[in-house]
Amino acid sequence: MQTFAYARPTTLDEAVALLQLHGPEARLLAGGTDLIIRLRDGTLHPGVVVDLKHIPELRPAVRERDGYISISAGTVMSDLVGDARLRRHFPALVEAAAVVGAVQIRNRATLAGNICNASPAADTSPPLLVYGAEVVAVGPAGERRIPLDDFFVRSGQTTLRRGELVAAIELPLPGRRTGAAHVRRTRRHGHDLASVTLCCSVDETGLVRLAYGSVGPRPFLVSDASGTLADATASDAAKAAIFERFFADASPSPRSMRASPDYRLAMLRVLGRRALATALERLEAGGAR
Amino acid sequence: MITSVAAIPIELTVNGRPRRLEVLPHHTLLEVLRDDLGLTGTKACCLVGECGACTVSLDGRIVDSCLVLAVEADGSEVTTIEGVAPESRLTELQRAFLEKGAVQCGYCTPGQLMAARDLLDRLPHPTLAEAQEGLAGNLCRCGCYPMITEAVLAIAGVEER
Numbered sequence: 001m002q003t004f005a006y007a008r009p010t011t012l013d014e015a016v017a018l019l020q021l022h023g024p025e026a027r028l029l030a031g032g033t034d035l036i037i038r039l040r041d042g043t044l045h046p047g048v049v050v051d052l053k054h055i056p057e058l059r060p061a062v063r064e065r066d067g068y069i070s071i072s073a074g075t076v077m078s079d080l081v082g083d084a085r086l087r088r089h090f091p092a093l094v095e096a097a098a099v100v101g102a103v104q105i106r107n108r109a110t111l112a113g114n115i116c117n118a119s120p121a122a123d124t125s126p127p128l129l130v131y132g133a134e135v136v137a138v139g140p141a142g143e144r145r146i147p148l149d150d151f152f153v154r155s156g157q158t159t160l161r162r163g164e165l166v167a168a169i170e171l172p173l174p175g176r177r178t179g180a181a182h183v184r185r186t187r188r189h190g191h192d193l194a195s196v197t198l199c200c201s202v203d204e205t206g207l208v209r210l211a212y213g214s215v216g217p218r219p220f221l222v223s224d225a226s227g228t229l230a231d232a233t234a235s236d237a238a239k240a241a242i243f244e245r246f247f248a249d250a251s252p253s254p255r256s257m258r259a260s261p262d263y264r265l266a267m268l269r270v271l272g273r274r275a276l277a278t279a280l281e282r283l284e285a286g287g288a289r
Numbered sequence: 290m291i292t293s294v295a296a297i298p299i300e301l302t303v304n305g306r307p308r309r310l311e312v313l314p315h316h317t318l319l320e321v322l323r324d325d326l327g328l329t330g331t332k333a334c335c336l337v338g339e340c341g342a343c344t345v346s347l348d349g350r351i352v353d354s355c356l357v358l359a360v361e362a363d364g365s366e367v368t369t370i371e372g373v374a375p376e377s378r379l380t381e382l383q384r385a386f387l388e389k390g391a392v393q394c395g396y397c398t399p400g401q402l403m404a405a406r407d408l409l410d411r412l413p414h415p416t417l418a419e420a421q422e423g424l425a426g427n428l429c430r431c432g433c434y435p436m437i438t439e440a441v442l443a444i445a446g447v448e449e450r
Contacts, residue, residue: 001315001316001317002315003294003313003314003315004294004314004315005292005293005294005314006291006292006293006294006297006314006358006360007290007291007292008290008291008292008360009290010290014290029358029361032356032357032358032361033338033353033356036317036355036356036357036358037337037338037356039315040336040337041337048292049314049358051358051360051361053361078350101338101426102341102425102426102427103351103404103407103408103423103425103426104338104341104344104351104352104353104404104426105338105353105356105426107347107350107351107352108352108353108356108357189425191339191425191426
């Protein structure tokens with residue numbers, strides 16, 4: 001592997017100062033499951049790798065505060081899967097975290113790293129978008145909150161500014177009873193990137209929120225408050241029209257090896273309906289709030 | 290704060306034995322285990338976290354050691370395949386692998402054993418689907434999957450694995 005300097009800040013201020021000093025020459029190291037691959041294959045050439053795992057505020061933790069569940073930047077997928085509060089309030093996020101990579105990856109890969117890489121195929125992005133997640137960024141000017149929908153630009157690019165890092169991801173506790181489901185399409189079961197990854201939620205007022213990824217430069221969030229999708233008596237044509245509007249932004253790359261654009265677009269519609277059906281069943285069964 | 294391009298001193302416990310080493314920032318845990326400590330049971334294969342041949346236990350959780358920098362393991366407890374069977378005996382799990390023919394070329398076997406051991410620690414009585422899911426990060430190009438899961442299920446619930 002290429003050489004680089006290793007920095008191990010023990011405070012947020014030290015980490016921010018390193019990012020300000022080195023700019024794009026610095027890369028943050030959390031779980032390393034993406035970074036180390038790119039250091040080895042030469043797609044990244046940082047001068048310094050900044051290991052965030054010795055900063056107390058970023059240590060793995062899932063906490064409740066001020067109506068939010070706050071997930072610190074060091075929290076890995078396995079932590080999410082094992083967290084009772086997340087399972088109760090945000091089951092579709094747990095469902096997504098449970099299918100990222102395999103056990104070895106989930107024990108290392110962080111939620112914050114997953115969204116900072118901004119891969120359109122990231123499985124945790126759709127549920128985070130559906131649940132209205134906010135990114136807590138810390139930088140030279142202090143702390144600011146970024147709605148996740150305003151965080152993604154395109155693969156590998158976010159709206160984080162120079163010197164900023166993600167300290168936590170926060171999910172507002174849902175005020176209403178909600179059913180939600182995460183579904184995905186992969187080539188093989190167990191350990192694969194998604195050809196389509198999608199999450200759908202429906203609450204007791206009939207509001208449907210849906211987010212999907214791996215079919216464009218970034219994941220997309222859409223919603224419908226008409227109640228039609230939750231109405232068992234509504235016509236299939238009426239529902240189909242809403243789904244067509246939902247998926248209008250999908251533009252899968254023809255260059256991807258994983259699946260053809262036609263296949264992805266077809267599966268998007270199948271998975272959208274499937275996730276909605278499961279979300280409705282879960283709402284019917286009591287849902288989460 | 291440490292900032293270094295040169296070798297960095299680290300301390301870690303490997304298979305119960307405290308070790309002090311100096312490692313370069315770009316050396317992975319896999320390289321240090323194999324090249325510096327001579328623990329060649331852990332295998333290098335895909336180097337992108339897909340095949341699981343380099344699986345070790347790091348602070349009680351299995352990881353792909355090709356995706357962990359050695360400096361990240363500073364202060365940690367590492368268990369490799371060399372550390373699972375004390376006193377040079379086979380564990381019940383290893384014996385089951387042999388009995389069920391779960392080993393052909395053997396290259397993936399250390400990683401499979403580390404993952405199977407971890408699975409059985411978390412789920413002492415896995416279903417077939419759970420066993421397959423727990424081993425999904427370990428590829429076997431000889432195609433021994435049915436025998437591997439058979440071995441895991443055969444010793445499910447056995448106390449001394």
